[in-house]
Amino acid sequence: MKINEKLINSINKLPTLPTIFTAITEAIEDPYTTNTKLANIILTDQSTTLKILKVANSPLYGFHGKIDSISDAILYIGRNEVKDIVFTLSVISMFSKEIKIKGFRPVDFWAHSIAVGVISRNVANAIGEKKLENYFLSGVLHDIGKIIFLEYAGEDYKKVFELVKEKNCLIKEAEKEILGITHEEVGKLLAEKWRIPESIQDVILFHDNCVKSNTSNNNLLISIVHLSNILSHILELGYSGYDIIPKPNTLIWDTLKIKKGTLTELKEKFINDYTSTVKLIML
Amino acid sequence: MDNFNKILSSKINLNDFLDIISNSINNNEELISYTLQKISKIDGHVCTAICLLNNITFDFDIIKTEPQSYNEHSQQLFEKLISNNIIEKVFETNEIVEWNNEEISNIYIIPLQNKGKLEGLIIINLNNNFSLSQKIKDELNLLIKIFGLIYFNVQTQNEQINNNSNELLITLNETVKNLYKIFNTINEGIVLTNLNNIVIDLNNAASKLLGIPKDEILGKDIRDYLLFLDKKLFKEEIVNNEEAILINSEGSPIPILFHSQKIKVDNIEYNEITIIDITERKLMEDKILEAKYELENKVKIRTQELYALTKQLKDAIHKKEEAQKDNLKLITAINQSNSLVFILDTNLNIQYVNESVLNKTNYDVKELIGKSVLELNCKEQYSENILKLKKRIIEESQSSSELNLISKKGKVFWVWASFAPVKNSEGETINYISIQEDITRIKEYQEELIKAKEQVEKSLNAKTILLNKISHEFRTPLVSILGFSEMLEYEINDHELIEMVFGIKEGGNRLLTSLDSVLLFSELESSTVNLNINKFNIVPIINKIIDYNLQKVNLKGIRIINEIEDEQIALVDKDYFKVIIHHLVDNAIKFTLKGEIKIFSNIYKESEKSFIKISVKDTGIGIKEEDMNYLFDAFKQISEGTNRNFDGFGLGLSLVKRMTEMMNGKIEVESKLNQGSTFSVIFETIN
Known part of the structure; x- marks a missing residue:
């Protein structure tokens, strides 16, 4: 239980998100903010500006280099998507990339997270979902708890991995046993602290087994992240610290109503989008 | 060559040797095998061994035996040869050494020499029943010599090659080392x-x-x-x-x-x-990308700016075009205007003239530009009037004057010239504009009118003189008529006659009154009247006039009431005042058929002056409202027309008004048709 408390403490001590992100969020929440004003806020951070433009022009969003200004980016991909990109960049830069557990590099973890984000967005698009915002961010954040464990409970987290190998059990079972709290729960705590939308909080908490969700809309988001997580394991995109490929919950097929062959068709796009997005975000 | 010929002639056939040579040029192992095989073909051959000197141990080593299975046998044989000092014998000769004893027999040892030095031995063992003929010995000798030649030559070559390759190896090593260095650097x-x-x-x-x-x-x-x-x-x-x-x-x-x-x-x-x-490269790429975005944004902004500017420019051009159109309209209008339009500089020199100017003056534009506008005047340019006008133009904001212009051809015409300054935004006069209307025609009319007026005046004067003369001529006999009829009135007693005389007198009086009126009118018309306005008590005059008219009133059966107090002062001419009151009373009596005539006065103050108002009120026929305006016209009786019930020229009120006004007085009328009229005259008085 001690570790548990320590972790929760560390979450509370976790630095707030960078000012640029806070500024953007506040600006977006203010209904009187014009796109020009929002663009000017983003423009104060040069590296963020460039990355947003790069991501906006990447195959993931499909504008192929047509967006050449932040105001264009806001106009074409939307305020929330721009915010999500900034969020992703901010979160990744917040955590250390130091390798604390052999065989589980933070970089691989982020690569996996980005893969889930990329695939989620693509799957949502493929099944005809119109509102595509939050899919990418949900994917990126779905396993956020693990990085907290890595950062704040490195040595103990090593034991978790050892236990997983030893007992061949689920990672969260080992987490519960050694840390007293699962990465899903920790992730949810962090998400609450960061005031991330509830739908994404649900993704963090439920993406693994895909049970329980309040609204049908949320259900779709959770199901897609659940599936994307598995797909990224199958395609070996990044590494989540867990070698066993989980089986998808059969309930999701009813929710997603995904056409046969769609995923196979998309495989190349998943990989290409993933490769380009990882390069853009991680480098 | 000799040796070679011998080989050719020997029993060991050519092909075999060629084989040996061709096959063993570079390969001593093969040479040995071949040579041994050749030797083994000798009749009674048991075994052959080739021994070569070991350069290190200086012992002979058996290199090869034929057949191979006799290797051990050969070794034993060789040791026996050494122990029996047979080998030593070979060192002493270069011929084949034969050795036979009870134990070992039929042994032939052929020395193998290289450059005169024993380098090896070929040991051949034959069956006891066989021996080598001299010929075969010679052939063997030759064969071995050739063998030696080839063998040692190849060996030398090989050695040389070996030496070379060692060097190569060293170089190679160094190269590899260098390469590795490079690999690491x-x-x-x-x-x-x-x-x-x-x-x-x-x-x-x-x-x-x-x-x-x-x-x-x-x-x-x-x-x-x-x-x-x-x-x-x-x-x-x-x-x-x-x-x-x-x-x-x-x-x-x-x-x-x-x-x-x-x-x-x-x-x-x-x-x-x-x-x-490629971190650096990535950074560079990022920088380039950033620069690109920056550039594109700049281009966008510039484009927008350019677009805005273009729009402004377009608007400006449009406005200018409109303005130009307006200007053009204005210019066209000015140019084609019938008025003469001049634009002048501040010295009133001509800068621009419109077509009308050119048409009127017959001058060319060139002739006019720079000339003073006043030069066109037909009077002398520096005449007093013109100088005054010039001063007025410059000093006053707007001025106008009649000018008499003269064209190039000498035609004189009148214009009404108005001058106005043209000011810039700072209020300074930069030009003058002069618009001149040709008023020659008007001027002509005016002159005609003046002439006509003068003529009328002349004829009026003549008329007055005529009237004066006529009235004078009338008056003299009339006075005598009146005088005589009055005298006659007293002389006769017959009522009928008196009546007649009264009629004559009455008619005469009326004629006289009318004549007086005409005379007075003409006097007033000719405006040669000299007034004598003084403080004057008006009451006696009024009383006298009433008395004078009493008889007439009584005859008509109406009453006349005088309400004026004892003394009333007015500033009037005594004679004219008398005429005025007389006329008013006479009029009242004339138009009143029944009832009464009242004369009264009142005094009032107005702006510190005192006035006296004398009114004559009757109960006569009154005046229609619409007729009021004609009331004071000369020779007009309101009751004019076929229903003319009242006598007179109608000069009365007109005269009254004129006289009153000449004495700075006023006349007022209040009247209602069929109810009566009140005529009042107002004069200044003293408190």
Whole structure:
């Protein structure tokens, strides 16, 4: 239980998100903010500006280099998507990339997270979902708890991995046993602290087994992240610290109503989008 | 050559030898085998051994025996030969040495010499029943000599080759060392792995890039140092400069160019991987990208600015065009105007004239520009009037004057010229504009009118004179008529006659009154009247007039009431005042058929002056409202027309009004048709 408390403490001590992100969020929440004003806020951070433009022009969003200004980016991909990109960049830069557990590099973890984000967005698009915002961010954040464990409970987290190998059990079972709290729960705590939308909080908490969700809309988001997580394991995109490929919950097929062959068709796009997005975000 | 010929002639056939030579030019092993085989063909041959001097032990080593199974036998035989000092004999001769005893027989030893030095032995053992003929011995000798020649030549060659290759090896070693140095000093990381991706070797650059010592990397899977996204990198035969991500010891991702190809060393396949750090390149790319975005934004902003400017420009052009159109309209209007339009500089010199000016003056534009506008005047330019006008134009904001202009052809015409300054935004006069209307026609009319007026005045004067004369001529006899009729009135008593005389007198009086009126009128018309206005008590005059009219009133059966107090002063001319009151009373009596006539006065103050108002009120026929305006017109009776019930010229009220006004008085009328009228005259008085 001690570790548990320590972790929760560390979450509370976790630095707030960078000012640029806070500024953007506040600006977006203010209904009187014009796109020009929002663009000017983003423009104060040069590296963020460039990355947003790069991501906006990447195959993931499909504008192929047509967006050449932040105001264009806001106009074409939307305020929330721009915010999500900034969020992703901010979160990744917040955590250390130091390798604390052999065989589980933070970089691989982020690569996996980005893969889930990329695939989620693509799957949502493929099944005809119109509102595509939050899919990418949900994917990126779905396993956020693990990085907290890595950062704040490195040595103990090593034991978790050892236990997983030893007992061949689920990672969260080992987490519960050694840390007293699962990465899903920790992730949810962090998400609450960061005031991330509830739908994404649900993704963090439920993406693994895909049970329980309040609204049908949320259900779709959770199901897609659940599936994307598995797909990224199958395609070996990044590494989540867990070698066993989980089986998808059969309930999701009813929710997603995904056409046969769609995923196979998309495989190349998943990989290409993933490769380009990882390069853009991680480098 | 000699030897060769011998070979040719020998029993050992040519082909065999050619075989030997061709086959053994470079290969001593084969030469030995062949030679031994040839020897073994000798009749009764048991075995042959070739021994060669060992340069180190200085012993003879058996190199080969024929048949091979006799190797041991040959060894024993050779040891027996040594122990029996047979070999020593060979050193002393260069011929074949034969040896036979009870134990060993039929042994032939052929020395093998090289450059006169014994280098080897060929030991041949034959069956006891056989021996070598001299001929065969010679042939053998020859064969061995050829063998020796070829053998030692090849050996020397080989030795030389060996020496050379040693040197080569050393050079090669050094080259390899240098290459390795280079391998370690180049900036590109190079990693050699086996086909299972295990690192076998890497250069310094690679280890530096990873931030891990070389020893720690050796034996590891190269994939441990790359991001898993690069899985396909290990599946292809050749990966040509793919962008990939390397994870260094700190876990940080580093952008790299990944180049990999399979190489074969000693039949073993390896992966040769080149890793190039492209962080700098990425940064440059980012900078370029940033610059590009910046540029594009600038272009966008500039485009917008340009667009706005273009729009402004267009608007401005449009406005200007409109203004020009307006100007054109204005200019056209001015140019085609019938008025003469001049634009002048501040000295009133002409800068612009419109067509009308040119048409009127017959001058050319060139002749007019720069000329003073006043020069066109037909009077002298510097005449007093013109100078005054010039002064007025410059000093006053607007001025106008009649001018008499003269054209180039000498035609004189009148204009009404108005001058106005044209001011700039600071209020300074920069030009004058003069618009001149041709008023020659008007002027002509005016002159005609004046002439006509003068004529009328003349004729009026004549009329007055005529009237004066006429009235004078009338008056004289009339006075005598009146005088005589009055005298007659007193002389006769017959009522009928008196009546008649009264009629004459009455008619005469009326004629006289009328005549007086006409005379008075003409006097007033000719405006030669001299008034004598003084403080004057008006009451006696009024009383006298009433008395004078009493008889008439009584005859008509109406009453006349005088309400005026004893003394009333007015500033009037006594004579004219008398006429006025007389006329008013006479009028009242004339138009009143029944009722009464009342005369009264009142005094009032107005702006510190006192006035007296004398009114004559009757109960007569009254005046229609619409007729009031004609009331004071001369020779007009309101009751004019066929229903003229009242006598007189109608001069009365007109005269009254004129006279009153001449004495600074006023006349007022109040009247209602069929109810009566009140005529009042107002004069100044003294308190």
